[in-house]
Amino acid sequence: MRKIILLRHAESIANIGELILDKSIIKLTDEGKQSAESFSFSAPSPDRIIVSKYTRTIETAEPLYKRFKNVDVSLWYDLNEFDYIDPTNLLNLNLEERNNVENEYWLNSNPFIKNHNNRENFKEFVDRVFGVIKKIKKIEIGTNIIITHGLVIKLILLILNRYTNLNAIKKDDSFYIEIMKEFVKDNNIDNIQNLQEIDITNLI
Numbered sequence: 001m002r003k004i005i006l007l008r009h010a011e012s013i014a015n016i017g018e019l020i021l022d023k024s025i026i027k028l029t030d031e032g033k034q035s036a037e038s039f040s041f042s043a044p045s046p047d048r049i050i051v052s053k054y055t056r057t058i059e060t061a062e063p064l065y066k067r068f069k070n071v072d073v074s075l076w077y078d079l080n081e082f083d084y085i086d087p088t089n090l091l092n093l094n095l096e097e098r099n100n101v102e103n104e105y106w107l108n109s110n111p112f113i114k115n116h117n118n119r120e121n122f123k124e125f126v127d128r129v130f131g132v133i134k135k136i137k138k139i140e141i142g143t144n145i146i147i148t149h150g151l152v153i154k155l156i157l158l159i160l161n162r163y164t165n166l167n168a169i170k171k172d173d174s175f176y177i178e179i180m181k182e183f184v185k186d187n188n189i190d191n192i193q194n195l196q197e198i199d200i201t202n203l204i
Contacts, residue, residue, distance in 0.1 A: 002141050005143070007146065007147045009057045010032035011035060011194045015029070020087070023087065026055060027056060033059065041067070044143050044145075045143065048142055049147065050076055051073070054080055076132065079132060079146070079152060080149070081148075082149075083120065086115055089101060125151075129156055129159065133160065133204070150191070151190060158183060
């Protein structure tokens with residue numbers, strides 16, 4: 001028997017407006033740590049916990065693997081959040097101004113542009129998430145809790161709900177343009193709540 005649960009990390013300091021230049025080391029707030037601890041007592045007993053390399057997913061998982069001693073823990077780098085804005089462009093901006101910079105990126109809806117050379121574009125993000133889905137499909141048994149990020153979960157759900165045969169997809173330019181348009185239809189791009197538990201067993 002197989003069960004696949006997607007879980008967004010608990011509240012991080014970035015969620016409450018703090019700017020950290022290296023997004024991979026953003027930590028949980030004290031409230032986020034308490035929420036992760038509480039979740040560990042209501043979560044199903046996992047056979048496997050999978051996290052991104054980002055500190056906030058690892059900290060969210062800590063209470064789980066402390067409570068369930070024999071659980072297998074894996075780190076998947078391709079579960080990392082979509083990091084599309086160079087944070088140095090956000091320095092000296094207040095939270096509203098930073099949100100405006102990010103919103104402008106989504107309003108452009110161009111999957112091929114990069115905000116900075118060392119950042120992904122949306123096309124690369126889509127290709128990475130397709131790889132994640134293929135890896136998840138290979139999981140055969142057990143209860144698997146995958147702790148990742150809001151944009152990653154949103155794109156996984158979009159792909160799984162829209163396409164039944166991933167191998168039949170023709171990944172031309174129009175495909176990436178269309179999937180980005182679908183992704184930004186919701187005005188609140190990052191609309192997956194912290195510690196929202198999503199069972200995708202029947203989709204994957």
